[in-house]
Amino acid sequence: MKHVAILQFPGTNCDLDTKYAFERLGCSTTIVWHKEEKLPQETDLLVIAGGFSYGDYLRSGAIAKFSPIMKDVLTFADKGGEVLGICNGFQILTEVGLLPGALKRNIGLHFISKFQTLKVVNNSNSFLQKCEKDELLNIPIAHADGNYYIDEEGYNELEANQQILLQYSNEKAETVIVNGSVNSIAGICNKNKNVFGLMPHPERALETILGSDDGIKMLEGLIA
């Protein structure tokens, strides 16, 4: 049985949804308070859940990077441990430098909360291995700072290394502008393909009766 550690900062609010999601997929879980200094020994996957760590003060994710647990998070990732950052987790991963680029205020300034079609750009990684390339997924988004920015050089590197995971799309698989992200990027991974970040919330898409269960095959990839 895979063990999933889920980080909790003051202001994190998707920790219990994330715990529910991974337990439903047959994993054991631990919620790890940010003041802890060590992740559980048995951790196979570390998830930085969504929310508003430290009230998004200064910048989303900026203050969380100095929490005591982050040192061990960096060690875990450096050793090749798999890390998934969802929404605020993605913002934290860019702030801490585990993922390139940054997330700015949405282009229309609104907090956007809705189901959004996503296109799978690359599946040559553990996270999206259960999805097809160009497959369309229906996953909720809920963010104000999801406008992904990276300079041209960085973008070319992402593209060359197949680090772009997901793009905002319509049902015809054409990319759409949702929040102003460079080339409609919704999720990326690092060069080593063990650190993943995305703005959409797969843990909120587990039941067709609630709109979509497309989140299952995304999360399953990480615990396969």
Next chain:
Amino acid sequence: MTAIVNIFLKEGVLDPQGKAIHHALDAMNFEGVQDVRMGKQIVLKLTSTNRDEAIKEVTQMAEEILANTVIEDYKIELL
């Protein structure tokens, strides 16, 4: 000593908030505004009385937490 850190999005990085303010100014018929950039100002009261030391220390703060240098520039002013 007081240090003022002004933080703005880098030139060339689109500033959605500045743009929205610009639109609002246009709608209010304020003519002659070419561009609007919005940033933040952080005011630090320091114990240090040595200007060089203060600049050094505040620069480190700006680099490590106050600004995200991937998208933001900062300017430090000492009073």
